[in-house]
Amino acid sequence: MLQEATGFLTARQLHERLRRRGEQISLATVYRALQALTEDGHLDVTMGTAGEHRYCRCAGDGPHHHLVCRHCGHTIEIKGALLEHWASLVARQHGFTAVAHRLELEGECATCPTQG
Amino acid sequence: MLQEATGFLTARQLHERLRRRGEQISLATVYRALQALTEDGHLDVTMGTAGEHRYCRCAGDGPHHHLVCRHCGHTIEIKGALLEHWASLVARQHGFTAVAHRLELEGECATCPTQG
DNA sequence: TTATCTGCAAACATTTTGCAGCGAG
DNA sequence: CTCGCTGCAAAATGTTTGCAGATAA
Numbered sequence: 295m296l297q298e299a300t301g302f303l304t305a306r307q308l309h310e311r312l313r314r315r316g317e318q319i320s321l322a323t324v325y326r327a328l329q330a331l332t333e334d335g336h337l338d339v340t341m342g343t344a345g346e347h348r349y350c351r352c353a354g355d356g357p358h359h360h361l362v363c364r365h366c367g368h369t370i371e372i373k374g375a376l377l378e379h380w381a382s383l384v385a386r387q388h389g390f391t392a393v394a395h396r397l398e399l400e401g402e403c404a405t406c407p408t409q410g
Numbered sequence: 411m412l413q414e415a416t417g418f419l420t421a422r423q424l425h426e427r428l429r430r431r432g433e434q435i436s437l438a439t440v441y442r443a444l445q446a447l448t449e450d451g452h453l454d455v456t457m458g459t460a461g462e463h464r465y466c467r468c469a470g471d472g473p474h475h476h477l478v479c480r481h482c483g484h485t486i487e488i489k490g491a492l493l494e495h496w497a498s499l500v501a502r503q504h505g506f507t508a509v510a511h512r513l514e515l516e517g518e519c520a521t522c523p524t525q526g
Numbered sequence: 527t528t529a530t531c532t533g534c535a536a537a538c539a540t541t542t543t544g545c546a547g548c549g550a551g
Numbered sequence: 552c553t554c555g556c557t558g559c560a561a562a563a564t565g566t567t568t569g570c571a572g573a574t575a576a
């Protein structure tokens with residue numbers, strides 16, 4: 295059902311896509327499904343700068359980050375062991391414990407179909 | 411007026427603080443002031459996981475990141491030259507250009523007043 | 527029967543905006 | 552007068568929830 299989420303989508307965007315494919319699904323159901331799948335760990339969630347949730351279908355194989363094309367939404371997963379190391383080091387230097395980190399990279403991908 | 415924003419605050423939190431100090435300010439005015447100050451570059455904005463904006467008074471001296479205590483909101487600015495380097499390197503490796511990045515570190519600070 | 531899933535619409539939270547009042551120039 | 556700042560309330564947007572009907576075990 296959420297095979298559509300190959301990149302980062304808002305609930306509304308996913309809803310629109312599904313309806314265009316002919317599914318008669320309602321927005322509320324999309325939200326509920328998204329919620330359930332997120333709880334099960336099948337989806338990652340990030341916050342857009344406009345305050346909306348963005349859902350992404352990621353392999354649940356541990357912490358990673360995302361490189362997202364700002365035009366087409368194409369997403370690449372990044373396993374940033376180096377970053378995680380650096381993050382916990384910096385945090386410890388400042389006396390912080392139980393540190394979680396969140397990184398998002400946004401740019402323009404080389405093969406962006408929406409470039410023209 | 412926003413000297414209160416020593417850490418990350420939502421508009422509501424700031425509004426509450428100001429009212430407790432006796433200011434008869436309205437929520438709309440808080441938003442408007444926040445908006446103006448953000449445009450002027452006097453405030454940084456991040457998104458909380460619940461979808462709310464969080465405002466922070468930062469020196470506008472170039473890109474940096476934040477280490478935030480999840481309990482008291484105490485915030486430390488981090489200049490991550492190493493991270494920026496790594497980020498643009500990774501992005502370039504994947505063919506991305508014009509890459510912006512956003513990092514947030516959240517943990518528990520050593521001198522947290524709300525630990526008990 | 528119960529349990530789950532669904533749609534619709536209302537509720538809810540955050541943020542923005544329209545209108546009017548007030549003080550400064 | 553105009554201009555800008557303010558408060559109140561309503562609107563806009565994104566998200567959640569209450570209720571009832573359908574379907575499955």
